[in-house]
Amino acid sequence: MKSCIILVYVDDLILSGDDEDSIKEMKLAMDKAFTIKDLGPLRFFLGIEVARSAKGTMINQRKYALDIVHDTGVENCTPHSFPFPKGVKLSTEEGEMLEDPEMYRRLVGRLLYLNLSRPDLSFSVQQLSQYLSCPRKPHMLAAIHVVKYLKGTIDLGLFYPSDSEHTLQAYSDADWGSCAYSGRSLTGFCIFLGKSLVCWKTKKQKVVSKSSCEAEFRSMSQTTSEIAWVTGIFEDLQHELPKPIPLFCDNKSAEYIAHNPALHDRTKHLKLDCYYIRDNIEDGTISTIHVKSSMQLADLMTKSLPSQQHWFLSSKLGLVFASQLQLEGGV
Structure with missing residues (x-):
């Protein structure tokens, strides 16, 4: 049985299915009803870049991550090899209060969205998001540590093998x-x-x-x-x-x-x-x-791991650098 699947987010749509003719018919029907703009094969969706090859599909948020690094002002820093500072226990009471807490909240919010294609940031983002109501300087330093790790892993993304x-x-x-x-x-x-x-x-x-x-x-x-x-x-x-x-x-x-x-x-x-x-x-x-x-x-x-184990598990999750693959598309 032929099928056509539509993913909808407000006015952005992705069409997929197992039959090209069915997808074309769906596009014509939607264009007749709503007047849509066909952007062709999927390359970019809500900040997520998509690239393909015969081996599979890769998604990452390279441009979004670059914007975070640039806006945080750490373009010229030495990248960290792991996302969360080792041995750091953040507190709701220790450390000087931030003069502009909105800066911390914006940064953590952007890292939360980046987690859509970066499971290696999941623990770090969870830790940082606990202090949004009353952020302090140690919280901001930990967040900047994550961004410095991000600087060295801009091209990292999730790879989905075709087999x-x-x-x-x-x-x-x-x-x-x-x-x-x-x-x-x-x-x-x-x-x-x-x-x-x-x-x-x-x-x-x-x-x-x-x-x-x-x-x-x-x-x-x-x-x-x-x-x-x-x-x-x-x-x-x-x-x-x-x-x-x-x-x-x-x-x-x-x-x-x-x-x-x-x-x-x-x-x-x-x-x-x-x-x-x-x-x-x-x-x-x-x-x-x-x-x-x-x-x-x-x-x-669930925890901050040593660099070697962090990268070993990241590779097992399917995180790879775009330079390791020959892909067509936005990555």
Whole structure:
């Protein structure tokens, strides 16, 4: 069956499908109804640049990133090799207040949008966005550190191979009690369609976890919800994904809880999460798989890593430099 898919953002549209004639007919029908301007093959959309080759498609936000570096005034600086300062613990109370807090808020807002094609910035942006209401100088210095890392990675973007399989797999991780003021943990996850990264997130958990196992288990629950959302999109597109979907976790205790049908004193406060994950395991939607911490790709979403491990995991997420590829288009 032929299909035509339209992605709409206000008055900007992307048309895609499996039949050229159907796409042409849709363009004619829309032009007759609304008068549209056909810009041809996709090269640029809402600040995201798109380039193609026989090997696949790459997206990045090079021009947007260049504007951030220029406006921050660090064009002539020495680039950093990792995005977030090591060992830095930002505080809501320490450091001198900024004279112009709007400058910090604008910068963090731009970095948030840059995260659309740069999952390596996910942890950094999450950390910085916690201090928008009352930014201080240490917060601004950390944000400038991110921009200096950005200067050396302007051409970095996400690559989507053309030979990628239509199978989902997910990685779930947590950093237990990482918030010094609330004691709450960080959830990080990333979801792949074949070799292509399609979803990722860094988010502080809503409640305090009493152990690293609990933090990991809550992260697994949030990742399972995201898997359900992604599979729902594919069902709307009338494409069935193979199940069960592997969910990689590096905490064996959390995996045991997911499979154990008995609730006890240590897990009764996790009852809803336990039931939710277990139901998804029993109906064949997901299957939990243990992965070594060194190969936990979601680790990049939950903490600041040494430079070598940061770049190793970034490459596994599909982040590459445009100079490494021979592409046609805007990159």
